[in-house]
Amino acid sequence: MTPLSQLLPGQFGKLASLNPERGVDQRLMALGLLPGMVLKLIRKAPLGDPLAIEFGGQVVSLRLAEAENLIVDVSADCPIQRPRQP
Amino acid sequence: MSTPDAGLLVALVGNPNTGKSTLFNALTGLRQRVGNYPGVTVARKSGTCDLGDGQKVELVDLPGLYSLAAASPDEQVVIDALSGNIAGDRRPDAVVLVVDSTNLLRNLFLASQVAELGRPVVIVLNQADVAKEQGLRIDTELLSRRLGGVPVVMSSAWKGEGILDVRRGIARAITQQTQMKRVTWPTNIATALVDVATSAAADTGKPISEAEAQRLLFDTNPSTADRLGWTLAQREKTLRTARDRVRNSGYNPMAAEPLVHYAHLRLILEGVVTEGAGKAGRSAAVDRLLLHRFLGPVLFLGIMLGFFGSVFWLAKFPMEWIQSGVDWTKAIVAPQLDAYPMLQSLLADGIIGGVGAFLVFLPQILILFLFIGILEDSGYMARAAFIMDRLFSWCGLNGKSFVPLLSGFACAIPSLLSTRTIEDPKARLATAFVVPFMSCSARFPVYALMCSAFIFPTYGAGWQSVAMIGMHCVGLFFAVPTAFVLTRLVLKVKPQPFVLELPRYQMPKPRDVIWRMWQNAAEFVSKAGTVIFAITIIVWALSYFPRDPSVAERIKASNPTSTEEVLKAKVQATYVEQSYMGRFGKAVQPIFDPLGFDWKITVGVLASFPAREVIVSTLGVTYSVGEGAEADSQHLRKAMQDAKWSEGPRAGTPIFSLAAVLALMVFFALCSQCGPTIATLAQETGGWKWAAGSFVYMTALAWLAGTAVYQVVIRLT
Ligand SMILES: Nc1nc2c(ncn2[C@@H]2O[C@H](COP(=O)(O)OP(=O)(O)OP(=O)(O)O)[C@@H](O)[C@H]2O)c(=O)[nH]1
Ligand SMILES: [Mg+2]
Numbered sequence: 001m002t003p004l005s006q007l008l009p010g011q012f013g014k015l016a017s018l019n020p021e022r023g024v025d026q027r028l029m030a031l032g033l034l035p036g037m038v039l040k041l042i043r044k045a046p047l048g049d050p051l052a053i054e055f056g057g058q059v060v061s062l063r064l065a066e067a068e069n070l071i072v073d074v075s076a077d078c079p080i081q082r083p084r085q086p
Numbered sequence: 087m088s089t090p091d092a093g094l095l096v097a098l099v100g101n102p103n104t105g106k107s108t109l110f111n112a113l114t115g116l117r118q119r120v121g122n123y124p125g126v127t128v129a130r131k132s133g134t135c136d137l138g139d140g141q142k143v144e145l146v147d148l149p150g151l152y153s154l155a156a157a158s159p160d161e162q163v164v165i166d167a168l169s170g171n172i173a174g175d176r177r178p179d180a181v182v183l184v185v186d187s188t189n190l191l192r193n194l195f196l197a198s199q200v201a202e203l204g205r206p207v208v209i210v211l212n213q214a215d216v217a218k219e220q221g222l223r224i225d226t227e228l229l230s231r232r233l234g235g236v237p238v239v240m241s242s243a244w245k246g247e248g249i250l251d252v253r254r255g256i257a258r259a260i261t262q263q264t265q266m267k268r269v270t271w272p273t274n275i276a277t278a279l280v281d282v283a284t285s286a287a288a289d290t291g292k293p294i295s296e297a298e299a300q301r302l303l304f305d306t307n308p309s310t311a312d313r314l315g316w317t318l319a320q321r322e323k324t325l326r327t328a329r330d331r332v333r334n335s336g337y338n339p340m341a342a343e344p345l346v347h348y349a350h351l352r353l354i355l356e357g358v359v360t361e362g363a364g365k366a367g368r369s370a371a372v373d374r375l376l377l378h379r380f381l382g383p384v385l386f387l388g389i390m391l392g393f394f395g396s397v398f399w400l401a402k403f404p405m406e407w408i409q410s411g412v413d414w415t416k417a418i419v420a421p422q423l424d425a426y427p428m429l430q431s432l433l434a435d436g437i438i439g440g441v442g443a444f445l446v447f448l449p450q451i452l453i454l455f456l457f458i459g460i461l462e463d464s465g466y467m468a469r470a471a472f473i474m475d476r477l478f479s480w481c482g483l484n485g486k487s488f489v490p491l492l493s494g495f496a497c498a499i500p501s502l503l504s505t506r507t508i509e510d511p512k513a514r515l516a517t518a519f520v521v522p523f524m525s526c527s528a529r530f531p532v533y534a535l536m537c538s539a540f541i542f543p544t545y546g547a548g549w550q551s552v553a554m555i556g557m558h559c560v561g562l563f564f565a566v567p568t569a570f571v572l573t574r575l576v577l578k579v580k581p582q583p584f585v586l587e588l589p590r591y592q593m594p595k596p597r598d599v600i601w602r603m604w605q606n607a608a609e610f611v612s613k614a615g616t617v618i619f620a621i622t623i624i625v626w627a628l629s630y631f632p633r634d635p636s637v638a639e640r641i642k643a644s645n646p647t648s649t650e651e652v653l654k655a656k657v658q659a660t661y662v663e664q665s666y667m668g669r670f671g672k673a674v675q676p677i678f679d680p681l682g683f684d685w686k687i688t689v690g691v692l693a694s695f696p697a698r699e700v701i702v703s704t705l706g707v708t709y710s711v712g713e714g715a716e717a718d719s720q721h722l723r724k725a726m727q728d729a730k731w732s733e734g735p736r737a738g739t740p741i742f743s744l745a746a747v748l749a750l751m752v753f754f755a756l757c758s759q760c761g762p763t764i765a766t767l768a769q770e771t772g773g774w775k776w777a778a779g780s781f782v783y784m785t786a787l788a789w790l791a792g793t794a795v796y797q798v799v800i801r802l803t
Binding site: 026 | 306468473584587
């Protein structure tokens, strides 16, 4: 279990939990980022923040501080569900 | 435009950037602005749409949104339009749900929420061309059946494909009242919803719809409750009990809605989309380059440098053509009027000299907007926000402030409107306050005039580009600390989330880019015919009158040996100096003396408060009047380059020294000189307080910074 903010670029995993009380997480849930969803950290911006993540065939930019509450299960075996490239 | 039959109203609703405005344009024949980033449309726009059988309905284009749990004002517009909250507005008779064919699941989440409103719907799977290119095959019949028989049509709005199907789909939705299949709520949630609806109805005395009950139960923001007049005291207990009930059934009440909808949609979409062979999209590969750790910022800078450099380079010849056109007109017109010196001066110096000096910049404006259009339409704009975010986040600016700030480089007015995509009212205010600092296209002619007349001849093309870029950064340089003070100390804005979808790259569409260019060119030219024209004539009149013949005689008498030519120049110069404007300018000049402005520049600066571009034409007028009607543009530039201080401690030194030129540009970069911006700022911030504050702050800052630049540079050179 790793916070999304600590993933390395290119690493992917399954979303284990988020904090539905927060506005950001509510936005992400509306975009389909729900527990169990496979996501990938594509890259960090040149200055280290924000992050670009991919899930459900879309690329979304997210700030580091906001990614701390998103807990990812990197050990989950999910190559088949790898997000489709948009 | 004919009036819609029976007053039927149809709304376009969908996620941002799915092509709603493009579809709107195709259906109505109007031209709404489109662009490849989320949040282009921020207000409702309506038009008349033919349903293919002669029946006409009113169609409204709305801002895009991801969820009905709306938070920002532009999203609220959609909620209001869907529920008919706005006074005098009706509920739509049908809703067109515009969906991006390449991402059905996410797009249908909003559709599924809208279905709860019980309006007839038609689903449009837009950007079908992209889906096809990616090898996606969508079984629309199966989808339609699974969704309860609603019309599902595919379209490529941009190519104009499938538009007739959309018209027919709308007609069918209206005649058959096609309802989309709704989710089945787990029992506990259903009970909670009924409880909320019953209590709210009892407390407010109004019937509460199921959709309203869902917003009350699921949303953290209280906008629905406030609108219904359900007070905090009344709702607190009911909502707590209802949410506990949801929690007991194993759902977090704040997550229940997306969880239930997405589970429902996953079942519906089972087997609907088949992935075949196709190009999986090149966006990822392009991003690897453009967002690269080192290459990304280098390319970003390179794009900007190339951009400003080529604006000059590409516009050079068209500008010379316009210039010679202006000179030619002047040469034809002026001699015809030799018998009427006043009329001659009005036409030649005032109108042709002033407005002509402004119109010369048309090619640069066209090229500027060509570039902006390409950046916007390609999808790079959102990437620029991604690269630059870190530089802005420290000063507390909302991530969503980027698009307004970036588009502020074109014009402050649409970007002030686009601050409506920001949820937090204080963050929106802070963004709106710094938007006018962005170097808008109206500043461009000012910089271009100064750079091409004074920087380029001495320092060359390289420094000219550097000066242009520098000037475009000056505003930003002051905007960031201003935003910091405003967000952290004055307004105390909470840190704002930054969830931005990075749209896929696309080839910029020539039609859209050219349309944007054309619109801005038309605006530029019409400005030349209105504001610039009016101010030019006033400035001309003030610098022409009074013309006492005794002045000329006195000069002739006191210089008996001078040649005719020298005499004429002396007379002209004296007339300008003792004109109303000359007297006024000299009286006010001390205010701008620390910036190195002479009285002519001072007058230009003051005349530019309604619209900053006026300076270009006023300098044109004041120097033309002093030169006499036959002066061509070459002459004018030379007159400005040769202008020297005639008195005071700087006597004999050039007026347009490097220090003064830089001070002038910095002053224009920062000063609040745009009537419409002030008015829009007042409108968007709900009062004159912030607009007045912005005016005073920017103008004072411009004076201080201009003074600092002049005083430092004059000592160094
Ligand atoms: N390839 C393709 N591109 C399209 C199509 N329809 C729209 N686009 C492009 O998608 C982008 C977004 O289009 P808009 O019409 O501005 O989208 P919108 O839904 O109004 O966006 P917002 O106002 O931001 O919510 C533009 O660059 C369009 O050119 C289509 O059918 N095919
Ligand atoms: Mg739009």
